[in-house]
Amino acid sequence: MITLNINSNKKVEMIDVTGIIKDKLREAKVENGLLLINVPHTTAAVTINESADPDVRRDMINKINELVPFNDAYKHIEGNSAAHIKSTLYGSSECLMIEKSDLKLGTWQAIYFCEFDGPRQRKMNLKIIENSS
Amino acid sequence: MITLNINSNKKVEMIDVTGIIKDKLREAKVENGLLLINVPHTTAAVTINESADPDVRRDMINKINELVPFNDAYKHIEGNSAAHIKSTLYGSSECLMIEKSDLKLGTWQAIYFCEFDGPRQRKMNLKIIENSS
Amino acid sequence: MITLNINSNKKVEMIDVTGIIKDKLREAKVENGLLLINVPHTTAAVTINESADPDVRRDMINKINELVPFNDAYKHIEGNSAAHIKSTLYGSSECLMIEKSDLKLGTWQAIYFCEFDGPRQRKMNLKIIENSS
Numbered sequence: 077m078i079t080l081n082i083n084s085n086k087k088v089e090m091i092d093v094t095g096i097i098k099d100k101l102r103e104a105k106v107e108n109g110l111l112l113i114n115v116p117h118t119t120a121a122v123t124i125n126e127s128a129d130p131d132v133r134r135d136m137i138n139k140i141n142e143l144v145p146f147n148d149a150y151k152h153i154e155g156n157s158a159a160h161i162k163s164t165l166y167g168s169s170e171c172l173m174i175e176k177s178d179l180k181l182g183t184w185q186a187i188y189f190c191e192f193d194g195p196r197q198r199k200m201n202l203k204i205i206e207n208s209s
Numbered sequence: 210m211i212t213l214n215i216n217s218n219k220k221v222e223m224i225d226v227t228g229i230i231k232d233k234l235r236e237a238k239v240e241n242g243l244l245l246i247n248v249p250h251t252t253a254a255v256t257i258n259e260s261a262d263p264d265v266r267r268d269m270i271n272k273i274n275e276l277v278p279f280n281d282a283y284k285h286i287e288g289n290s291a292a293h294i295k296s297t298l299y300g301s302s303e304c305l306m307i308e309k310s311d312l313k314l315g316t317w318q319a320i321y322f323c324e325f326d327g328p329r330q331r332k333m334n335l336k337i338i339e340n341s342s
Numbered sequence: 343m344i345t346l347n348i349n350s351n352k353k354v355e356m357i358d359v360t361g362i363i364k365d366k367l368r369e370a371k372v373e374n375g376l377l378l379i380n381v382p383h384t385t386a387a388v389t390i391n392e393s394a395d396p397d398v399r400r401d402m403i404n405k406i407n408e409l410v411p412f413n414d415a416y417k418h419i420e421g422n423s424a425a426h427i428k429s430t431l432y433g434s435s436e437c438l439m440i441e442k443s444d445l446k447l448g449t450w451q452a453i454y455f456c457e458f459d460g461p462r463q464r465k466m467n468l469k470i471i472e473n474s475s
Contacts, residue, residue, distance in 0.1 A: 077308055110378055110471060112243055112304055116315025118259040123430045126384040135416045135423035136430060143276060143409060150268045157268035164256045164269060164299060166430060168318075171304050171378055171437050173469045175343055180467060182382025185434075201313060203306045205243060208341045208474045210441055245376055245437055249448025251392040276409060283401045290401035297389045297402060297432060301451075304437050334446060336439045338376060341474045 078104075078202040084194035088141060088162075090123075090133045091189045093200065098179055100202060107177050109206040113170045116201060119159035119193035121166035127186030140165070159193035166190050174204065211237075211335040217327035221274060221295075223256075223266045224322045226333065231312055233335060240310050242339040246303045249334060252292035252326035254299035260319030273298070292326035299323050307337065344370075344468040350460035354407060354428075356389075356399045357455045359466065364445055366468060373443050375472040379436045382467060385425035385459035387432035393452030406431070425459035432456050440470065 078100050082091060101111065115122050126132040140162055150157035170187065173180035181187075189200055211233050215224060234244065248255050259265045273295055283290035303320065306313035314320075322333055344366050348357060367377065381388050392398040406428055416423035436453065439446035447453075455466055 077306060077313065110469065112306060114304075114306055114313065116313070116318060118257070118265075118315065118317045124384070124434050125426055125430050129418055129420070131416075131418040132384075132423060132426050135418050136427050139410060139414070139423075139427050144272060149271070150264075152262055152264040152268050154262070157265060157272075160258055160265050161269050161272050164258050167300055167433055168257050169304055171380075171435055173343060173378060173380055173467060180343065180380065180382070182384065182465075184384045185382060199315075201306060203243065203308075203340075205338065205340055205471065207469075207471055210439060210446065245439060247437075247439055247446065249446070249451060251390070251398075251448065251450045277405060282404070284397040285395055285401050286397065287395070290398060290405075293391055293398050294402050294405050297391050300433055301390050302437055332448075334439060336376065336441075336473075338471065338473055 080200040082189050082198040082200055084191035084196055084198060087194055088137050089191040089194055092127060092186050093189050094186045097187055101179055104204050106174055106204050106206050109174045109204055111172045111174055112203045114201045115168040116199055119156055119163055120198055121163045121168050121190040122170050123166050123188050123190055124170060124185050125188060126184050128184060156193045162192040213333040215322050215331040215333055217324035217329055217331060220327055221270050222324040222327055225260060225319050226322050227319045230320055230335065234312055237337050239307055239337050239339050242307045242337055244305045244307055245336045247334045248301040249332055252289055252296055253331055254296045254301055254323040255303050256299050256321050256323055257303060257318050258321060259317050261317060289326045295325040346466040348455050348464040348466055350457035350462055350464060353460055354403050355457040355460055358393060358452050359455050360452045363453055367445055370470050372440055372470050372472050375440045375470055377438045377440055378469045380467045381434040382465055385422055385429055386464055387429045387434055387456040388436050389432050389454050389456055390436060390451050391454060392450050394450055422459045428458040
């Protein structure tokens with residue numbers, strides 16, 4: 077298992093981790109298999125989406141903040157229920173393919189660590205399962 | 210494959226299944242690998258979120274019921290379209306890491322079977338893939 | 343890795359790909375393992391939901407279009423931010439079980455390629471990981 081350390085800078089933020097993950101994969105020298113990504117937090121998530129235009133991220137963040145507002149009739153005393161809800165809607169894990177020693181992503185796809193209750197020091201776990209067959 | 214039997218007691222409910230899953234993992238005696246969780250229903254789901262304060266679950270349930278109300282302009286004759294929509298938004302599968310014979314979860318993370326059209330008798334399938342490398 | 347070619351016919355559409363995937367699995371002759379499905383697009387997704395009544399899909403599409411409308415205060419110049427947001431809410435990957443050479447799905451479950459910015463020519467990647475243990 078490989079653990080990435082991620083520092084978020086905003087309350088809600090999508091941080092592109094594609095490059096770091098590809099570096100780790102290169103070091104692991106696995107030709108064929110799958111990559112499992114787990115976010116071990118309950119107010120953060122991982123998602124795959126566009127990297128070309130930063131306005132896509134901005135629109136995504138604005139809409140999720142609108143659907144799940146920071147303040148509402150929440151009961152949780154810590155005051156971050158919105159972040160917990162967003163974490164579940166986005167999801168805390170992703171599973172991707174390793175083909176010819178490279179991560180198999182679509183042309184426009186990037187992997188994002190999604191912060192919903194920052195800024196904080198966060199972790200992201202990676203695990204490679206080699207395909208033996 | 211291991212099948213868990215789960216009885217839900219409410220229409221919408223998040224049932225903590227972390228303990229049962231950890232027990233099954235212990236019995237399987239797998240040191241290193243991944244655990245795949247599949248919910249074989251279309252009006253239920255699986256998610257990972259906080260276990261410490263039950264108010265988090267309450268806030269999550271209230272918000273998803275608000276975003277996807279039970280009654281709306283739905284056409285599906287069974288009347289449970291809201292549950293189908295929630296199932297897709299939460300997702301019916303999770304993939305987690307097994308490290309040193311234990312499930313790798315964050316400090317505050319628990320695994321929840323999410324009932325959206327209960328009460329019902331439900332199932333949850335687990336499969337362990339051992340890491341041979 | 344197996345790549346499926348999918349042609350969508352509408353702007354938003356859920357295309358049942360269960361049959362094609364089961365055929366590919368039969369050809370692969372893998373008795374036990376897991377099937378990873380990745381959608382390599384940022385305005386499409388994959389989900390598992392009911393196949394029996396087409397009204398379920400209609401209700402799902404209507405509700406997601408209502409929650410994330412095509413036109414809003416989006417900044418992304420291509421005008422398809424709604425599709426990017428839906429892609430993340432639905433998710434671009436699924437991981438399923440292969441048991442006794444068959445895909446382990448619930449009675450009412452089908453696998454859907456979800457188009458959110460069609461009509462387009464799309465792809466869907468499948469990868470089988472054989473269970474060696």
